Amino acid sequence: MKTIPPTLFLLFTIIAAPALAENWPSWRGPENQGISSETNVPVEWGTEKNIAWRLPLPGAAGSTPVVWGDNIFLTSVAENDLVLLCISTEGEEKWRRKLGSGNRDVRGDEGNSAAPSPSTDGEHVWAFFANGSLGCFDFEGNEIWQINVQEKYGKFDIQFGLTSTPVLHGDKIYLQLIHSGGAKVVALDKATGKEAWAVSRPSDARQECEHSYASPIVYDGKEAKFLLTHGADYSIAYDLDSGKELWRVGGLHPPGRYDVTLRFVSSPVAKDGMVIVPSAKRGITVAVKTTGEGNITEKQDNYFWTHEVTPDVPSPLIVGDYVYLCRENGNLIVLERETGKQLYEERTNRIRHRSSPVFAEGKLYLTGRDGVVTVVQAGPEFKILAQNEIGEAIAASPVFSNGRIYLRTFDALWAIGSE
Template identity: 25%
Template sequence: MSVFKISGLCVLSVLVYLSSQQLMAEEWFEFRGPTGQGHSTEKSLPVEWSPTEHVLWKTDIPGVGWSSPIVVGDKVYVTTAVSPESETSPDQSLQLVCLNLESGAILWDKEIFHQTKETAQRIHKKNSHASPTPISDGKVIYVHFGTHGTACLTLDGDVVWKTNELKYEMQHGNGGSPIIVDDKLVIICDGKGANFIAALDRNTGKIAWKVDRNVDTRKKFSFGTPLLITVNGEKQIVAPGTDVISGHSPVDGKEIWHLNYSGYSVIPRPIFSHGLIFVTTSYDRPSLLAIRPDGKGDVTDTHLAWSNKSQIPHTPSLLVVGDELYSVSDQGIAQCFDAKTGELIWKERVGGNYSASPLFADGKIYFQSEEGETTIIAPGKKYKEIGRNHLKAPTLASFAVAGDTLLIRTKTQLYRIGK
């Protein structure tokens, strides 16, 4: 009898501990985490792993998709595109996949849209038909597949609404992820012939507002993900795109300011720190820009704090830790700048090729290459490598954090890495 009581108390203690851990865990609801800028507050993340070591689970994900995973409670969500023929076929089932966080088991995968030969648009060889990352408010999931459609689903996969009103001709496929702003879902749509920013009503999927970007250039397409910031107590949506980055009112989309540059196929998500917006301009030669977002109208000549054109990334987003700004170029050159002045502090070749955005967690910076190797460094004014770990599988998706573990998506599998 006493043994039974002790066992019951132990079980109860474990349940209370697990519940408290879940309550304390941060929410990884969107691309690049809680702030959208690649920061995690979690501790004790792993620094060593391999395809067989410190792998809590790995699960085959059907189809192909380069969206990053998100975590909602005890579930993980990723989008994917599944074809009965091949990954290059125009016939694609655009799906949302839900996994159990603890076991990695697929709980369900559901088709949200179906792409046919008639509706398909050509994608870049490095892109997928499911590249935008889902986003959640903890109650529902929003998914976006470019012009093919946007949808809201319950956490159990039931469709609340679907829309394909955001029509535009994509170039190289879809890319930018949506963000939640109050009662709206905001999406940048920079296509081959049309450039606009749209807000959908989160409850109905109807267009709440739509703002044309009026870009006059031969190559109009980009793949930006907006960032919500607050400047002088007022919210604004920062939207990077072809030849311009701009700040907009969440209420009606009205432009607050814009800064012109030369660049297209813009992929990195902006970050905001030290009163500055940091963004890169992608092709043909990327520039790193530090912009003061407190202006009005055209601020091209007045609000650029500093810029740099040396070994700047086309694809990976930037990262600020303390007073330093970190980047890794597509060709594997990592750099550290003074965030306030733009002074180069150090430059190091880490090797490999890069598309995924870096992560800062538990006092460490994680860079993940397209070849599946993660280089971990200590932030600071000197380059200090902590370790390297290789999954030996291609990956372009960015990290997600779940408690004291990492979620890493390769081309065919999703890994949960722990200590």
């Protein structure tokens, strides 16, 4: 029997080894930036093409699933109950846990109390609902702790429900509670649910501008680390350990007048020393430095650039040399990262876009409310590579893990890719 030389054995091992699966632990992915490192992800699919499975769900919701290993977690309504589901990557429900009841549908088909997305660290999963229920479970579905945020920090006073997704980082889970009843920012010990710190969030916003439907992010860079909250006319950065306010940026309204209906939905994104701060409706988008101090609204040396258009609902992307803004109407804007110069604005699918775009393997995935996902070539030139339709309404963002794309519609969870 011939022996295989060590170098050839190593080569065969490398070739035979499967690519490592990327987990998707939060609604915007591994780094809260909407960027996937997955390769060989699907580009084309349809109801009868490239579908691994479809699992009907107990109710509608716009929350984005999260994936760790062979577990998919998502929030949903089940009649009047608010539930956390665990689904296997083979498309079978493992368990569901009720965290409360009293679902509230808002703006017709726009949303409900299961709009916030869960988060996971690979050992536990955290779920929050618009009624204030916040709970932590292990992967077997055992409850670790549960609290009601409204009971602890005050009744939510917000027109369409408090639908912000908490952000998980280190040993804490962070919440922005931005509404008319007294805005607060809260950090909880993720293991126990006990308060690490809580601070009030002062603002001169008024009327509906006091409300926010955006979600906080954490930036963990070499030059700066902070929690960034977004709403009530400002993006405000806080020290992760103490809750001390580090800096804030405002001036995001249309020039010349104050719009009392300007409520933030799109969330910021931060990468490599730059924060892209969106606003809403006819507001602006600004790119600011991560190293600001105090109120930087009028400090021009803290800005990279200002752009006169904002995405309104979908969140921005920073990838390489470009910034991508998917507008609520489906138009895609590409800007030079360093200068803010607009390279193009082109139409994709002229329908409401509630989902945030995701970048994967040189492509952008833009999801329309009608369930059509437009795949666009990334970079300075506009090219549509595919438009994929499954015929079900979507408000959640696409999820990329283990060579598949997971799409959560109002009716079902779809696994796009090989069986």
